[in-house]
Amino acid sequence: MSTPFLSVRNLHVDIETNRGLLKAIRGISLDVNEGQSIGIVGESGSGKSITLKAILGLLPKNARITSGDIFIEGQSLFELSEKARRQLLAEKIGIVFQDAIAALNPVLTVGTQIAEIPHRRMGWSKEKSRDRAVELMTLVGIPEAEKRLKVYPHQLSGGLRQRVAIAIALSGNPRLIFCDEPTTALDVTIQAQVLRLLLDLRYKENTGIVFVTHDLAVVNEICQEVNVMYAGRFVERGNVQDTFQDPTHPYAYSLLKSAPDMDHQVERLFSISGEAPDLTKAFVGCPFAPRCFAVSDLCRSTEPDLLPIRTSLSACHHSQNYLDKLSEAKA
Amino acid sequence: MSEVILSATGLSKHFVGRQSLVSKLRGKEPLTIPAVDGVDFEIHAGETIGLVGESGCGKSTLGRTLVGLYPATAGELSLYGESIGQERTLEQRRSVQMIFQDPFASLNPRMSVGDMLKEILLFHKLVSKEKVDERCKELLSLVGLPLSALQSFPRQFSGGQRQRIGIARALALEPKILIADEAVSALDVSVQASIVNLLVDLKRDLGLTMLFISHNIAVIRQISDQIVVMYLGRIVETGPTEQVFADPQHPYTKLLLSSVPKMTPGSKLGEAPDGELPKMQAHFQGCRFQSRCPIAVESCLTLDPELLQIRGSHHRVACQLVH
Numbered sequence: 001m002s003t004p005f006l007s008v009r010n011l012h013v014d015i016e017t018n019r020g021l022l023k024a025i026r027g028i029s030l031d032v033n034e035g036q037s038i039g040i041v042g043e044s045g046s047g048k049s050i051t052l053k054a055i056l057g058l059l060p061k062n063a064r065i066t067s068g069d070i071f072i073e074g075q076s077l078f079e080l081s082e083k084a085r086r087q088l089l090a091e092k093i094g095i096v097f098q099d100a101i102a103a104l105n106p107v108l109t110v111g112t113q114i115a116e117i118p119h120r121r122m123g124w125s126k127e128k129s130r131d132r133a134v135e136l137m138t139l140v141g142i143p144e145a146e147k148r149l150k151v152y153p154h155q156l157s158g159g160l161r162q163r164v165a166i167a168i169a170l171s172g173n174p175r176l177i178f179c180d181e182p183t184t185a186l187d188v189t190i191q192a193q194v195l196r197l198l199l200d201l202r203y204k205e206n207t208g209i210v211f212v213t214h215d216l217a218v219v220n221e222i223c224q225e226v227n228v229m230y231a232g233r234f235v236e237r238g239n240v241q242d243t244f245q246d247p248t249h250p251y252a253y254s255l256l257k258s259a260p261d262m263d264h265q266v267e268r269l270f271s272i273s274g275e276a277p278d279l280t281k282a283f284v285g286c287p288f289a290p291r292c293f294a295v296s297d298l299c300r301s302t303e304p305d306l307l308p309i310r311t312s313l314s315a316c317h318h319s320q321n322y323l324d325k326l327s328e329a330k331a
Numbered sequence: 332m333s334e335v336i337l338s339a340t341g342l343s344k345h346f347v348g349r350q351s352l353v354s355k356l357r358g359k360e361p362l363t364i365p366a367v368d369g370v371d372f373e374i375h376a377g378e379t380i381g382l383v384g385e386s387g388c389g390k391s392t393l394g395r396t397l398v399g400l401y402p403a404t405a406g407e408l409s410l411y412g413e414s415i416g417q418e419r420t421l422e423q424r425r426s427v428q429m430i431f432q433d434p435f436a437s438l439n440p441r442m443s444v445g446d447m448l449k450e451i452l453l454f455h456k457l458v459s460k461e462k463v464d465e466r467c468k469e470l471l472s473l474v475g476l477p478l479s480a481l482q483s484f485p486r487q488f489s490g491g492q493r494q495r496i497g498i499a500r501a502l503a504l505e506p507k508i509l510i511a512d513e514a515v516s517a518l519d520v521s522v523q524a525s526i527v528n529l530l531v532d533l534k535r536d537l538g539l540t541m542l543f544i545s546h547n548i549a550v551i552r553q554i555s556d557q558i559v560v561m562y563l564g565r566i567v568e569t570g571p572t573e574q575v576f577a578d579p580q581h582p583y584t585k586l587l588l589s590s591v592p593k594m595t596p597g598s599k600l601g602e603a604p605d606g607e608l609p610k611m612q613a614h615f616q617g618c619r620f621q622s623r624c625p626i627a628v629e630s631c632l633t634l635d636p637e638l639l640q641i642r643g644s645h646h647r648v649a650c651q652l653v654h
Contacts, residue, residue, distance in 0.1 A: 043519040043520070043521060044519050141605070157607055159607050187385040187386055187546065187607075187608070188385075188546070188548065188587065188590040188591050189385060189586060189587065189590045189603075189606075189607070190385075190607055191590065191592075192589075192590040192592075192600070192601075192603035193603040193604075193605065195592075195600055195603070196600060196602070196603040199600060214519060214520060215592065216520070216594060217549070217591070217592035217593055217594050218592045220592065220593065220594055220595075220596070220598060221592045221593065221598055221599055221600040222600055240596075241596050241597050244594065244595075244596040244597075245596040254521065255520065255521065256594070258520050258521045258523070258524035259520050259524075259549070259594060260524070260527070260547075260549040260550050260552065260553040261549055261552075261593065261594040261595070262548055262549040262552055262576075262588070262591045262592075262593055262594070263593055263594070263595055265552055265553060265572075265573075266553070268528055268531070269524035269525075269527055269528055269553065270524060271521060271524040271525035271528055272521040272524075272525075275489060
């Protein structure tokens with residue numbers, strides 16, 4: 001197989017908190033190929049956003065990568081100087097955050113912000129960068145782009161602001177866009193427009209997408225692969241169609257069942273008892289064991305690895321068992 | 332149909348902007364935002380009504396006007412057939428209670444859960460001093476919190492548990508109607524599921540009547556018997572949930588429902604029509620949705636559609652092209 005565009009190997013991130021050391025990411029690996037769309041789902045505190053931030057070197061001061069490696073097109077980021085690393089990331093990866101009003105600079109016009117990477121990083125002339133900004137704004141569907149170059153973020157609606165944020169993410173011609181809950185703050189109608197835009201970009205420019213969200217339905221509609229995160233690790237990875245049909249990990253199953261679906265009304269939603277473990281405290285065994293419906297003694301003593309099963313990867317001692325039962329129940 | 336508990340006729344809430352002295356002297360009209368603009372509806376006993384619409388369409392304003400947090404600008408509100416004046420009686424205030432979106436901001440951080448519940452129980456003289464502890468414990472078990480919660484403060488609870496405290500506080504007054512404004516929107520999906528289930532259980536066990544406001548259409552589908560769709564301060568469609576979801580009539584409802592991402596395996600994102608919620612204006616001419624409507628005709632620019640029944644059912648739509 002060819003080298004994946006982005007490769008993360010056994011990454012660990014610790015965060016210094018006033019309650020003690022929090023093991024936010026406990027050994028994750030991830031490959032993203034050129035043009036692939038990948039979803040990372042999980043509940044608050046599972047480590048989704050920290051994963052993206054760790055890759056981009058945007059971790060807060062109290063957090064640090066303790067081990068692991070990150071490669072872009074085979075080049076390890078940790079072997080580069082700080083300057084070279086930032087240059088490489090700026091050219092290859094763009095990012096869109098949840099809250100566009102916080103991500104955009106309130107005292108600069110949107111035109112200046114979109115033209116910044118072409119002008120500063122790529123050394124284009126002012127005029128050329130400005131033309132590029134107009135081109136990008138048109139691409140992301142901002143009407144009257146020429147006129148809107150001179151407006152400030154607060155003068156735009158939420159949907160348009162998020163489009164500006166996407167235009168900035170695209171301004172360095174990245175091969176991959178990280179999306180950290182980009183549509184969570186938007187109305188469903190605007191969410192559909194923004195998702196459509198991201199998908200069109202993927203088809204047109206073959207830009208890869210890593211989409212972090214807690215909204216399972218969004219991942220179902222726009223991603224090829226889904227990664228379910230729990231307590232700082234991936235517990236299930238598979239293609240979206242198979243995983244949404246027959247999840248192999250009990251947590252993935254519970255999560256999918258607890259989400260209400262617009263197409264079906266059910267008697268009762270499935271709910272997961274208990275809470276996610278406190279990652280500042282050491283624990284033994286599977287972190288999901290206290291909340292799991294298929295728990296056994298083995299789960300309480302040994303944490304399972306992410307292993308292949310069917311077309312997916314699952315970190316559960318009982319995946320095979322559980323799948324057998326599921327197919328029995330169906331038959 | 333069961334008894335009508337609350338009914339609104341022509342209910343409006345207009346917000347009037349502040350004006351500088353100069354513009355007052357020039358005799359200019361102040362900026363008016365008709366957040367809720369002539370809304371008629373009824374809530375029947377034991378029903379859960381789901382109120383949906385985009386942000387800025389007036390959902391929360393309507394909820395807050397019903398509770399009495401905002402005085403209505405115009406229109407009639409009545410509870411059990413009795414008109415509610417500007418000044419509500421204690422009994423009327425008790426009858427309509429609210430659960431808020433943010434479980435962190437809506438609880439007093441310096442009051443223990445026990446004190447919070449005792450204060451309202453004693454103020455409204457619902458139980459005697461001797462029995463108040465007992466009633467508090469009952470309420471906690473009703474919402475699935477441990478009895479030890481009585482001595483604890485809000486900060487000691489997780490988001491889902493705080494929302495349960497909010498529900499217990501609203502239920503303490505034995506309201507006739509519970510208004511839940513985005514009550515599960517700030518929660519993670521597994522926690523959201525448990526709160527939705529709790530509300531469904533309470534509805535069944537206590538015969539609770541509820542107005543459930545949310546932008547999350549999948550949750551609304553799960554919880555409501557009736558659905559009300561709002562657009563720019565007006566109700567554009569209302570009817571039994573199953574019927575509206577199976578056969579939406581208003582072009583706005585169609586747009587809204589088709590925009591919701593689905594959980595069905597293999598479902599792929601469809602086309603997303605352009606356009607967004609236009610600015611609120613003091614006066615609209617014609618149908619409010621015409622700027623985004625894919626089927627608008629010339630008469631939509633001038634004719635303000637009324638909310639009318641279709642085919643003798645309880646399904647009502649405000650679109651002249653449907654009737």
